[in-house]
Amino acid sequence: MSATDTVALPGVARQPEGGGAWRAWAPRLRAALPGAVFCLLVAGLWEVLARTKQSPLVPDLAEVWGEILRLLAGGMALEQVGITLWRISLGGIAGFAIAVLLGLFAARSRLFGAFIRPAVLLGLTVPGLVWALLCVIWFGVGLATPVVSIILGIAPPLLVTISQGLRAVDSELTEMAHVFRFSRAARIRHVLLPSIVPFLLSGVRLAFSLAWKVIVLVELFGLSDGVGYQLNSEFSSQNVAGVLAWTLIFWVVMAAIEFGLMQGMENRLTRWRRESSL
Amino acid sequence: MSAAPIVFSRVGKTYPGIGARPTETILRDFDLRIEAGELLALVGPSGIGKTTLLHMAAGLETSDTGAVQTGGDRRLGMVFQQPRLLNWLSVVRNVELAAEAAGVSPRRGLELLTEVGLDGYQAAFPLGLSGGQRQRVALARAFSIDPEIVLLDEPFSAVDALTARRLRLLLQDLWLENPPTGLLVTHNTQEAAFLADRVIVLGGRPARVVEEIKVDLPRPRSPEDPALFEIHRRIMSRLI
């Protein structure tokens, strides 16, 4: 049994060819329905709360929507989100690469695994806030600050995830690759990496959410732009609607990345399972 | 085009006891020579050390003492009890990768896929194939590298009897085209008689050769040849 068997497939059926746009989209809409109901429910509850409280600390939906429109106008929100996403991507890719490399080394050498274990534990323990503060102090306002603090924030948990994946690689396939004298590159590319795809995918998701939590702090303490900085300036002017608006905008962007990019990638990478069961 | 002998000389293997399990000497001063181009079948009771011997020949296991010679850098193909395919790669990629690793042209592998009856399945993923078809891919993979040695560990014990019969005939055909040196581990005495040039029965602990039976029947053989039954009975009588 391969490692990938433990991860459930997304319930996305193959789209029929042709048949109109509605036909193609109907299953996706149906799949999205429960999530949409949840969002509506939360929004409804919020609205009730806002109307009963009548306080500037709990702005109603119309107010928040107005803020969102204000931020979107003139491309300001897009620009700031872009800046933050750029930082997350740089730090995320670097952190991911480092975690994969260290994970592969640690899987190869028990000694190396034991050697870096304290560092991993430290990384898991230290809150992102500490990395953000230290990096702001050490690196100032340059790009190094967000990148390094994201690396420090995401690499340790990613390393744990990847190591779990590598431990779960089917030893029967490893033996096969050994007997047929696969090169190291072929072993990594065709046996190891495909085996840990589910772990890598959940790692990407984990990295994204952790990186977001770190970058907000970095932008808040040390930088003069990005969503974190904007959140802080809304906070300083006690504009709760503004804080919520920024949060919602970024949430929508993250959701778009999840549904557009991540699930597309997942579908592509696990195609062999679905085509098999047709 | 060449085949290489497999030589076990004075091989010893002791597995350390773990927990309540005592230390066990599976093999002591074990000698066995498989000639170039010969197909030797190894039978014997479960746990006697057949897989251990095969794994030593494959380089998956080391001997404590003595030496196992497979001729160094020989091209070695192996068929396991399970197909052991890379499920995320197409059938043809699975075969090609073995050829790439062995440094031979992938052309033979493509021909073999047709030969084993998988024409039209080249682009399919393994999980879309039946167990028998997957084992055909495994056979094509093992022979695609133009092997000098082929090792088989109960290759047909996980498929139904009819499929196993077909696969045995297929293996015979593949073997005849370009005979490598072969070591076949099996629990099926009829299979051993049908495929092998020589059958070795192992017994005891540490394991030793309790019977050696030459199968001097011309090839291609038929699984229903009555002469095979006589051999099968001789093997059986030493096993039980």
Ligand SMILES: Nc1ncnc2c1ncn2[C@@H]1O[C@H](COP(=O)(O)OP(=O)(O)OP(=O)(O)O)[C@@H](O)[C@H]1O
């Ligand atoms: N890694 C190991 N550690 C400890 N003992 C082992 C190990 N591998 C095999 N053994 C023991 O060595 C003995 C021989 O095992 P082996 O797998 O070679 O038997 P076999 O003849 O192939 O049996 P079967 O017909 O059931 O496949 C068994 O008693 C087994 O328990």
Ligand SMILES: [Mg+2]
């Ligand atoms: Mg065995």
